[in-house]
Amino acid sequence: MHKLACPKCHEPLIQIGNSYKCVKGHCYDIAKSKYLNLLLNPDKATNNPGDSKESLIARKAYLTNGYYDIILNNVIDCIKRYRKGNKLNILDLGCGEGYYTCGLNKVFNQDTIYGLDISKEAINMATKYTKDVYWLVGNSKNLPFLNHSLDFITALFTVVNQDELKRTLKNEGYIIHVTANPNHLIEIKELIYDKIKVKSDKYIRLDFETIESYDLVHLIHIDNREDALNLLKMTPHYYHIKKERRNVLDTLEKLSVTIDIKITIYHI
Known part of the structure; x- marks a missing residue:
């Protein structure tokens, strides 16, 4: 059973034919490519x-080349480590074109997986991977989910809203x-x-209980x-390359690059 809620009133959404409706009469049609647009006009800054x-x-x-x-x-290992035995509701927040979401769905195919991004173009591309995910256009500041309904929220290189994470995660829920x-x-x-500017990461740390945090290099x-x-693209x-540096694009025959990330698991 899905945990979708109306983005206008947060009442449960019920599928009726090719639409989702709430008790207050708000209606959202399923797109031909099988995604649901739950992004309200006030929740987007541009068209x-x-x-x-x-x-x-x-x-x-x-990403499809496995790098x-x-x-x-x-x-995936983090979810396996902290999951309980029950069927999970997992949201991949800011999922982009859906590669990671699809990877989660392949492993956790008995659970309910949601992929949400603010870009309609991204979600339309994501539907090409699989239709076995709830693909959603939406905003992280107004998540279209019932209160305390999600077991895990994964957020990979994306902006999050702490209040919405807290509202939609179950007690004992996890953020990766x-x-x-x-x-x-x-x-x-x-x-x-x-010159490379080093930015502090204190502004992206979340104000929740940290139960695990490690660097992956x-x-x-x-x-x-x-x-x-x-x-690069x-x-x-x-998009920040200066004109006088554009010549570096001609040198990219081979490249070795460092993945250096932090994976933090928060507990609600």
Whole structure:
């Protein structure tokens, strides 16, 4: 049984034919590609919020070649480590084009998996992986879920809203938060920036009980230009390259880059 709620009133949503409706009469149609748009106009700053289509295409091409599977597998291990025996409701928050969500669904196929992103383009791409996930367009500041209904929320390189995490997670629920350390993709930063700024991560730490936190450092080797360019295009760094540095794009025949991330498990 799904745990979807109306984003306008947070009453339960019930599927009726090709639509979802709440008791107050709010109605949301299922798109042809089988996703549900639960993003309200007041919850978006532009007509097309989220990552660009170019970035999403690059991300899908890069991730499907397995370079970041070590991250996915660590998240899967975390869920296995802390799950209870009951059937789970797992939300992949800020899921983008759905690669990690699909990976979760393959392992936890007896559980209920949701993938949510603010980008309609991203969710439409995600439906191409599988229809066995509740693919949702929505905002992290107004999650379309019932109060205290989710067992796990995974948040990989994405913005979260603490109040909404607390509202939607069950008591004894878990957040698996994946964030970049200063040396993440350091080789790319060295290619395109004159000076690398090191930012404090204190503003992305969440105010919940931390039950586990560890760094994952891994060197990956990319041996072709296409994958190297796709990695660059799926990051914000690509869009910050100065004109005088554009020539570095011609040097990307091979590339070794460092994955350096922090995985934190919070408990509600």
